[in-house]
Amino acid sequence: MAGEKCDFDKTFSFSPLPSKKLLFLQDKDTLALFMKWSMLGRLSAQSYSFDQTFYPYNSERFALCFFRDPDVVSSLSKELKAGAWVPLDKPVVCVDVEPVPCTQVSMELFDPIYSCGILRPSGHVVKCFHDVYPDYDELRRMLQEEDSEHYYVVGREERGEFLFRIFEHLCFGGELCQYEDTIDPYISTTKQIYKDLISVQKDPETKKISVVSTVLRVWAYDESGRCYPGRREEKQTFAYLIVDPFKRHVTLFYHCYGVVVFT
Numbered sequence: 494m495a496g497e498k499c500d501f502d503k504t505f506s507f508s509p510l511p512s513k514k515l516l517f518l519q520d521k522d523t524l525a526l527f528m529k530w531s532m533l534g535r536l537s538a539q540s541y542s543f544d545q546t547f548y549p550y551n552s553e554r555f556a557l558c559f560f561r562d563p564d565v566v567s568s569l570s571k572e573l574k575a576g577a578w579v580p581l582d583k584p585v586v587c588v589d590v591e592p593v594p595c596t597q598v599s600m601e602l603f604d605p606i607y608s609c610g611i612l613r614p615s616g617h618v619v620k621c622f623h624d625v626y627p628d629y630d631e632l633r634r635m636l637q638e639e640d641s642e643h644y645y646v647v648g649r650e651e652r653g654e655f656l657f658r659i660f661e662h663l664c665f666g667g668e669l670c671q672y673e674d675t676i677d678p679y680i681s682t683t684k685q686i687y688k689d690l691i692s693v694q695k696d697p698e699t700k701k702i703s704v705v706s707t708v709l710r711v712w713a714y715d716e717s718g719r720c721y722p723g724r725r726e727e728k729q730t731f732a733y734l735i736v737d738p739f740k741r742h743v744t745l746f747y748h749c750y751g752v753v754v755f756t
Contacts, residue, residue, distance in 0.1 A: 503551065505558040506544045509568045510742065513540040515689045523685060526678055531667030534754025538690070539568060540744045547738045549707050553590045556734060559743070560585040560713040560721065569745075583715035593708040593733065595655040598693060600684055602656060605646040606676070611635055616675045632676065636661055655691075655708045655733070659683045665729055668752050690744055692737040707736040722747050 515538050517523050527533040541564075547555060559565055566581050611631045612618060623629035635643040651657055660683040666672070673679060692706045711732050713721040722732035729750040736743045 503545050503554060503558075505547075505555055505562075507541040507559060507562045507565050507743070508543075509564060510540040510542055513742070513744075515540075515744075517682070517686045517689050520685070523682055526682055528753055529671045530663065531669040531671075531751075531753050532663075532748060535667060535751055536748040538744050538746045540742055541565065541568075543741050543743055545741075547707070547736055547741070549592065552592065552707070552709050553588060555736070556588045556590050556709060556711050556713075557585065559734065559745075560588060560711075581713070581715075581721060583717065583720065585713045585715055585720070587714050589712040589714075591710040593655045593658065593710050594650070594653050595691065595704050595706055595708040597654050597656040597687075598702045598704060600656075600680065602647065602651050602654065603660070603680060606632075606635075609643050609646040611643055611646070612676055616677055618674060618676060628672070630672070633664060633672070636664055656683065656687050659686050662729065662731065662748065667729065667748075667750055686746075690735045690746055692740070694739075705737065705739060707738065709734045709736070723749055 518537065524533060527536055541559075543555075560581065561584065569581060606612065610619065619631040621629055621631050621634060623634070631641075631643060634641045635646065638644065647657065660679060663679050663682055663686075664672075690706070691704055693702050694705050695702050711721075711734055712719055718724065723730040727750045729748060732745060732747040734743055734745055
């Protein structure tokens with residue numbers, strides 16, 4: 494109808510949810526692993542409520558409103574005191590948004606890794622020689638080298654899933670990452686983070702559980718260029734918006750590549 498505001502022109506407002514605690518940021522054992530992986534103080538998450546109905550087709554507008562919202566900018570500035578982040582000191586003028594598949598409701602996606610030769614029966618990761626990287630192993634080779642015989646033991650579509658991306662980010666860690674000898678810490682931490690971030694629902698008739706969250710990988714730009722999650726291109730510097738459209742909650746999950754930040 495004439496005079497009605499188009500969905501594409503909606504302005505979303507956001508309010509921080511400090512009472513929403515994510516277990517992976519509270520658990521001492523998990524924080525100890527973040528320290529070992531050079532991610533402590535650099536991997537974090539913050540949750541917000543929002544005031545309009547979210548639709549996936551409006552993701553870019555949603556993300557732009559998010560990074561322009563004064564309450565978001567203010568709350569992110571508090572995280573910057575440790576020095577791990579570039580502040581949003583100039584207005585965000587545009588965003589890039591990549592929808593990330595998020596359909597997994599179990600850890601079965603990782604089953605092929607256990608039976609293809611990457612791991613020993615004990616769960617220890619098989620070591621291998623590499624021309625560039627010392628102390629290399631078959632797990633990291635599978636994750637980053639397409640010519641690895643194990644690269645596609647997890648299918649192309651599954652590798653794009655948010656669950657697998659979390660796992661991959663943890664396996665590579667930060668600048669001074671101490672890699673694990675066994676796969677279990679990566680798997681258990683991935684499961685904990687995913688469970689904290691993703692919302693699911695059960696169909697009352699079929700009893701089938703499905704993911705209701707929308708996941709967006711995001712980059713924000715000011716007049717000088719890219720400003721968030723970092724000004725430099727780095728695969729391990731990332732930001733995801735995880736949207737629960739029913740609760741009208743959104744969580745920003747982010748990491749800035751570097752060494753441990755002591756707070």
